[in-house]
Amino acid sequence: MFETSMTLSDLMFLAKGAGMTIAVTFFAVTGGTVMGLLFGVIRAQISPWAALPLTFVLDVFRSVPLLIQLVLANAFQAIAGLNLPPFATSCIILALYTSAYCTEIVRGAIDAVPMVTRRAARSLGLSWGQDMTYVVFPMALRVALPSWIGLTLGVLKDSALVLWLGLIELLRSGQILVTRLQEPMFILLVVGLIYFLLSFPIARFGSQLEKRWREND
Amino acid sequence: MIEIKDVYKSFGTLEVLKGINLTVEKGEVVSVIGGSGSGKSTLLTCINGLEPINSGSILVDGVEVHAKTTDLNKLRRKIGIVFQQFNAFPHLTVLENVTLAPRKVLGMSKPEAEAIAEKQLAHVGLGDKLAVYPGRLSGGQQQRMAIARALAMSPEYVLFDEVTSALDPQLVGEVLDTLKLLADDGMTMICVTHEMTFARDVSDRVAFFHKGIMAEIAPSKEFFNAPQHPETQKFLSNIRS
Numbered sequence A: 001m002f003e004t005s006m007t008l009s010d011l012m013f014l015a016k017g018a019g020m021t022i023a024v025t026f027f028a029v030t031g032g033t034v035m036g037l038l039f040g041v042i043r044a045q046i047s048p049w050a051a052l053p054l055t056f057v058l059d060v061f062r063s064v065p066l067l068i069q070l071v072l073a074n075a076f077q078a079i080a081g082l083n084l085p086p087f088a089t090s091c092i093i094l095a096l097y098t099s100a101y102c103t104e105i106v107r108g109a110i111d112a113v114p115m116v117t118r119r120a121a122r123s124l125g126l127s128w129g130q131d132m133t134y135v136v137f138p139m140a141l142r143v144a145l146p147s148w149i150g151l152t153l154g155v156l157k158d159s160a161l162v163l164w165l166g167l168i169e170l171l172r173s174g175q176i177l178v179t180r181l182q183e184p185m186f187i188l189l190v191v192g193l194i195y196f197l198l199s200f201p202i203a204r205f206g207s208q209l210e211k212r213w214r215e216n217d
Numbered sequence B: 001m002i003e004i005k006d007v008y009k010s011f012g013t014l015e016v017l018k019g020i021n022l023t024v025e026k027g028e029v030v031s032v033i034g035g036s037g038s039g040k041s042t043l044l045t046c047i048n049g050l051e052p053i054n055s056g057s058i059l060v061d062g063v064e065v066h067a068k069t070t071d072l073n074k075l076r077r078k079i080g081i082v083f084q085q086f087n088a089f090p091h092l093t094v095l096e097n098v099t100l101a102p103r104k105v106l107g108m109s110k111p112e113a114e115a116i117a118e119k120q121l122a123h124v125g126l127g128d129k130l131a132v133y134p135g136r137l138s139g140g141q142q143q144r145m146a147i148a149r150a151l152a153m154s155p156e157y158v159l160f161d162e163v164t165s166a167l168d169p170q171l172v173g174e175v176l177d178t179l180k181l182l183a184d185d186g187m188t189m190i191c192v193t194h195e196m197t198f199a200r201d202v203s204d205r206v207a208f209f210h211k212g213i214m215a216e217i218a219p220s221k222e223f224f225n226a227p228q229h230p231e232t233q234k235f236l237s238n239i240r241s
């Protein structure tokens, strides 16, 4: 039979790491989504020329590997004397990284709302803000949701890179246990399982919502 | 009263309206016919300020639509418009489609808005579809819903842009009947249309657009019995043959 020297307290240690993964992911996705909404609306509403500076900055966040962004940001904040804890630096960089992708999702979803539908809304006397709130966002949400769920699951996994700033999140906790217990296969299996358990409800939530919306079509 | 005075409008280098003059009196029904690309739809979207104009002016009850100081959201309450393409809000039920603007723009309470919406929807024959989502409606039903949605704002003018041309032939009649009822009620209407029988029987005057110019406008009997402009004659004979 299968034997392991992993104890309950080791499992608790992994759970604590998972807690850190959840916290970093939560702040990154929340902050990234708020910024992505803002930037996405700007990108969809103003001319591509006027949005160029924003587009450029977001492209940088999308194309430079996240690991490099984290390490450089951490170094710069130290030089600048900000004295940010690694947790804050990690959340900020991950949120910006998330916002860069979220912006594209939001812009695409807003562009997918037919012009004539928006004109119909404005013709009824709805202001730009009312059109956005009651027509564009609800319609765009249905388009954006699958990509947004995908982004969130991606960030959950990419958040492992914050271990480079010394944060003990789920993957790092696993590494520490591997070094101590010398059971890499089993521990990685458990860590992988925990990642799955974190992801599964998010994916389910997304497909449930999609199903409910589809029933109306 | 809608007063269109010497209106020019371009999209980039393409001049779409070349000096349009038209006055529509309260209670009048004016049909606009003409070839595709002649600027008919553009004129309607200029009237409610969805499109800017290059020169000239459009006045609705004396208010200049394109003046910087004009509150367009307010002005649009009294100008309904129904488009050729289906434009239901797909995430809202039929009833919610119709109550949205009365509630958010006019600030009506939910029961108040629903009472009006139910009346308008019953009027266009959709009284049994209140809780249905637009995706489940036929094209003709969607257009009738769009008409009810515009009417729920109690507009003083309604602009119709070829509301039947995206419909299967057997659904055209039900929508035209709705328009006819509205005209009989005394609504002021500008109808861009390809339905010549409708234009002749329902409208007071008919205008013919050709390449951005209003080539001819006349009382409907006159227009169809004795068209003056050669382009009108050509257009009408092409349709009749």
Ligand SMILES: Nc1ncnc2c1ncn2[C@@H]1O[C@H](COP(=O)(O)OP(=O)(O)O)[C@@H](O)[C@H]1O
Pocket (backbone or CB within 6 Å): B011, B014, B016, B034, B035, B036, B037, B038, B039, B040, B041, B042, B043
């Ligand atoms: N938003 C737009 N941008 C550029 N060109 C347009 C736009 N809307 C209409 N046009 C052009 O203006 C001309 C007149 O269009 P339109 O008013 O829709 O004609 P009609 O309704 O008489 O068929 C067409 O050549 C059309 O391609």
Ligand SMILES: [Mg+2]
Pocket (backbone or CB within 6 Å): B040, B041, B042, B161, B162
């Ligand atoms: Mg047209």
